[in-house]
Each structure stands twice: as structure tokens, then as C-alpha cells.
Amino acid sequence: xxxxxxxxxxxxxxxxxxxxxxxxxxxxxxxxxxxxxxxxxxxxxxxxxxxxxxxxxxxxxxxxxxxxxxxxxxxxxxxxxxxxxxxxxxxxxxxxxxxxxxxxxxxxxxxxxxxxxxxxxxxxxxxxxxxxxxxxxxxxxxx
Amino acid sequence: xxxxxxxxxxxxxxxxxxxxxxxxxxxxxxxxxxxxxxxxxxxxxxxxxxxxxxxxxxxxxxxxxxxxxxxxxxxxxxxxxxxxxxxxxxxxxxxxxxxxxxxxxxxxxxxxxxxxxxxxxxxxxxxxxxxxxxxxxxxxxxxxxxxxxxxx
Numbered sequence: 698x699x700x701x702x703x704x705x706x707x708x709x710x711x712x713x714x715x716x717x718x719x720x721x722x723x724x725x726x727x728x729x730x731x732x733x734x735x736x737x738x739x740x741x742x743x744x745x746x747x748x749x750x751x752x753x754x755x756x757x758x759x760x761x762x763x764x765x766x767x768x769x770x771x772x773x774x775x776x777x778x779x780x781x782x783x784x785x786x787x788x789x790x791x792x793x794x795x796x797x798x799x800x801x802x803x804x805x806x807x808x809x810x811x812x813x814x815x816x817x818x819x820x821x822x823x824x825x826x827x828x829x830x831x832x833x834x835x836x837x838x839x840x
Numbered sequence: 841x842x843x844x845x846x847x848x849x850x851x852x853x854x855x856x857x858x859x860x861x862x863x864x865x866x867x868x869x870x871x872x873x874x875x876x877x878x879x880x881x882x883x884x885x886x887x888x889x890x891x892x893x894x895x896x897x898x899x900x901x902x903x904x905x906x907x908x909x910x911x912x913x914x915x916x917x918x919x920x921x922x923x924x925x926x927x928x929x930x931x932x933x934x935x936x937x938x939x940x941x942x943x944x945x946x947x948x949x950x951x952x953x954x955x956x957x958x959x960x961x962x963x964x965x966x967x968x969x970x971x972x973x974x975x976x977x978x979x980x981x982x983x984x985x986x987x988x989x990x991x992x
Contacts, residue, residue, distance in 0.1 A: 737944065740941075750979055755985075758906065765904070820897045823901035824900060826905075
């Protein structure tokens with residue numbers, strides 16, 4: 698099939714991609730980096746959360762409310778919830794890319810993103826409600 | 841060509857000549873390796889950890905809602921079946937964490953040779969099992985101690 702005298706490189710790339718001088722440089726690169734960056738950020742946040750679980754294990758609702766009203770805890774919890782569900786969405790998209798083919802691919806991805814977005818938003822609203830309700834109750838009690 | 845499927849495996853070299861693209865055998869052809877299990881287990885653990893996190897939202901939302909909803913969640917976390925679910929979530933999270941660290945190490949260009957990957961696999965399993973057991977026992981112990989202190 699091939700002419701042995703003619704120099705060639707045995708790589709599986711089209712002439713167009715060779716002419717462009719680039720490999721794949723589309724949305725995949727950003728997705729890959731976002732997955733890694735969110736993973737790195739989740740390492741210290743997870744460690745913080747484990748400590749909080751030890752502090753709150755067996756705690757009553759007023760104790761949890763008091764904990765959740767502290768601004769530092771609210772900040773860390775919001776970061777944890779948002780990054781967890783962002784990282785979830787990135788990971789599940791890769792699974793959909795791998796296993797769902799054809800016409801179902803786009804709706805499957807959109808449906809997954811919608812569900813994960815709502816879950817993340819629900820967590821965010823819950824953390825904020827815990828934070829703000831706690832402080833207002835304190836004000837009523839003080840006044 | 842011996843098989844009609846070979847028609848789909850015709851590729852082009854960079855000089856335009858035709859060549860047969862390499863074919864990957866089916867999964868069951870390969871001898872079982874720990875690495876292949878750990879690889880798919882990381883994906884499964886990621887999905888399980890995500891499902892557990894969705895359930896974990898019940899805890900924070902119940903705390904935000906009030907004492908009545910929170911006592912309902914405490915019934916689940918106090919139940920042995922609920923505790924087993926929590927332990928499973930912890931296992932998934934810990935393994936996804938450990939395997940994620942390995943991926944970050946590989947991405948940085950370290951421990952990526954066949955020999956090193958085969959060495960690190962059993963270590964990852966040991967760290968996962970040990971950390972999960974320590975976490976579950978520790979959290980359960982603290983929870984029991986605290987509720988006993990309240991009762992007395």
C-alpha cells in the first residue's frame with residue numbers, strides 16, 4: 698500500500714489537523730482544567746468539612762443553627778456546596794460523553810446539568826437560610 | 841480484509857496512504873488487573889459520592905427548616921440502615937478523594953510508569969479502607985458520646 702521510498706510519519710491524524718499544526722484544542726481543554734482545579738480546591742474544603750462533622754456529630758438543631766450562623770462556616774459551606782456540585786456536573790458530563798451516543802447525547806447532558814444545578818442551588822439556599830435565620834432570631838431575642 | 845468490520849478500520853497515514861487502524865479487543869479478553877478495577881471504581885465512586893451529596897442536602901436543608909424537620913433526619917442518621925448508607929457514602933467519598941489525588945499526581949508526571957501504578961494500587965486500597973473505617977468509627981463514637989452526655 699505505502700511507498701517505502703517516500704518519507705512519512707505513521708500517525709493517525711488527518712492532513713487538515715497537521716496543516717493547522719494543532720491537536721485537539723477545543724472545549725475539552727477547558728473542561729479538563731476546570732475538573733482539576735475544582736478537585737484541588739475540594740481537597741482542603743473536604744478536610745474542613747470532616748472536622749465540622751466531628752464537631753456536629755450528634756448535635757441538636759439549635760446547635761447546628763448556631764454553627765451555621767457563623768460567617769466563616771457559611772462561607773466555607775457555600776464554597777463546598779457550589780464546588781461539589783460544579784465538580785459533579787463536570788464529572789457526570791464526561792460519563793455521558795463516554796456512554797450516551799447519537800441524538801440522546803445533548804438532551805442527556807442538559808437534563809443532567811439541570812438536575813445538578815437545582816441540587817446545588819437548593820444546597821446554597823439552605824446554607825444561606827441557616828445563616829440568615831439564625832442571626833435574625835438572635836436579634837429578636839435580643840430586642 | 842477478512843471481516844466486513846475491517847472496512848471501518850481503514851485510516852490514512854500523514855502522506856495519504858491507507859493503513860489499518862489499530863483495534864482494541866473486548867474487555868473480557870484482558871487478564872484481570874487491580875488497576876482496571878480501581879479505574880472504573882473511581883468513576884462509580886464519583887457517581888455514588890454525588891448521589892450521597894444530594895441526600896446530604898436533606899441534612900442541611902432540614903437544619904435550616906427547623907427542629908421538627910431536623911428530628912426526622914436524626915431518625916435516619918440514628919437508624920442502623922441509615923448509618924450503613926452514610927458509611928457507604930463515606931467510602932465512596934474517601935475512595936474518590938484518594939483516586940483523585942493519584943490522578944493529580946499522574947497529571948503532574950509522577951508515578952505513571954506501569955511498575956509504579958501497580959505498586960500504588962494496593963496502597964490506595966489500604967488507605968481507603970483504613971481512612972473510611974477510622975472516620976465512620978470516630979464519627980459514630982463522638983455522636984454516641986454526645987447523646988449519652990445529653991441524656992444524663
